[in-house]
Amino acid sequence: MYERVYNFYPGPATLPLPVLEAARDELVNFQSSGMSVMEISHRSKQYEALQNDTADRLKRLLKIGDNYKVLFLQGGASLQFAMVPMNFLTPDKTADYLVTGSFAEKAADEAKYFGQVHTAVNTKEENFRRIPDPAELKFSPNPVYVHLTSNNTIYGTQWHTFPDCGDVPLVADMSSDILSRPFDVKPFGLIYAGAQKNLGPAGVTIVIIREDLLAKANPNLPVMYRYETFVKHNSLYNTPPTFSIYMVWLVLKWLEEQGGVEAIHKRNQEKAALIYDVIDQSGGFYRGHAEKNSRSLMNVTFRLPSTELEEKFVRAATEEGLIGLKGHRSVGGLRASIYNAMSYEGCKALADFMKDFLAKNG
Incomplete structure (x- = not known):
């Protein structure tokens, strides 16, 4: 027998014990296949059914409409800091960034390689102790998107109400609080989250992208940096992190049971x-x-x-x-x-x- 501790690490973080036990019990024989989920081809019908069900469960839990696609990528939120502006920001356009923590700051810095970045608010001088009031947000005249980090893992702050940006799509890094509370997905053009804090183990990044924003993406990018590539190929263009996705599937099942x-x-x-x-x-x-x-x-x-x-x-x-x-x-x-x-x-x-x-x- 073993004794579990209470794990307060910020990420990789604790996972539900029933999830770990379920993974243990079928580690060498996934769904009577005679193989571990780590061995099954990502081209097989059995694996694709698992991945599709993972996306469906996420959409049910967050009440996501059919006009959104769920993607399973790699590279963590850090890659998304660059991939978002790479797809949607050009040198002649501006994106607004709400800088309320270190990760929001890193995202804004990455965007500067691709276009104009307007800092609509920055609470760094206060050591990121708070989320700004709506009146403090100074948006640019016509941003292509507004980016925020919904929860600040390092500083312990969280957006409890998201800003109203009208028709401008919100883009959010929700790595550390996705699925922790209900919210209206509709104002968001894109949501991304590394799994290792609130979704599963490290290795997979979830991206939720609205179709109208996807249609505006830059087509002149290397194939692996285009969101369209992963939409077209159902996140199976190359080998996805199959075991991490399987663990996310178990976490979503557990969350539904709660x-x-x-x-x-x-x-x-x-x-x-x-x-x-x-x-x-x-x-x-x-x-x-x-x-x-x-x-x-x-x-x-x-x-x-x-x-x-x-x-x-x-x-x-x-x-x-x-x-x-x-x-x-x-x-x-x-x-x-x-x-x-x-x-x-x-x-x-x-x-x-x-x-x-x-x-x-x-």
């Missing part, structure tokens, strides 16, 4: 409240990095009175089976990543540990 996105959102709110309540009631011993109205439900970032206490906290938490709590170097302190797969019990264990640590060290 009651879907609405149910998981309610649980995510309850989980996050356990930890934020300890921070707010600690008398300043725990200090949240993010402003309260910008707090993320996925990544809780906080500081202690000294770096020595923070190091002590991480050591003591690790001894208690609470793993991966050290904060990113950009923020310091502590970070608890509590994606969909993190259980309520795991968050309660952390909250109880925080109370005990405060009692002994406050």
Whole structure:
């Protein structure tokens, strides 16, 4: 037998235990094929059915219309930082970027290779502690798209309401909060997400693209950088990351069994409240990095009175089976990543540990 820890790493991140057990049970014999899913040809009908069902489940969970295509790519969100402007931005046009964290900043920097980039807002001077108010957004006159990062893994902030950009398509990096809450997909021309935080293991990147935006893509690109290539070939132009897609399929099945996105959102709110309540009631011993109205439900970032206490906290938490709590170097302190797969019990264990640590060290 084995003992599982509570894994608060930001990515690759914890996966639902039933998903891991299901993958284990059919690792060498997928759906009575006599082969592992890692061995099955991506050209086989059995694999293609699996991939198609993965796309269908994602569309059901997010209530995505038939005018969207779901693609399975590689290269992570980092490749999408370049692939989006490569397909839709030209030297004579402008794209607007909302810079509210490191990954949003990296995406804006990549876009500058392909066309004009207008920074509609930038909260870097405040160390990305908050999501801006709508009145702060200064859009350019005619952007081809508006890009944002929906959840900031490093800083622990999250867009709780997406900006209204009229007919201009929103493009979003949702790597760390996709499927964590319901939202209206229709304003988005393109959504991308690396799987390793909230969808599955590392290796596959999900892209959801609206057909009207796809029609505007630059056709004069190398074949592997065109979204149209993967639409035309059902993401099977080259060998896709088959095992990672299979794991996403299992995660989506698990999510449906939990009651879907609405149910998981309610649980995510309850989980996050356990930890934020300890921070707010600690008398300043725990200090949240993010402003309260910008707090993320996925990544809780906080500081202690000294770096020595923070190091002590991480050591003591690790001894208690609470793993991966050290904060990113950009923020310091502590970070608890509590994606969909993190259980309520795991968050309660952390909250109880925080109370005990405060009692002994406050």
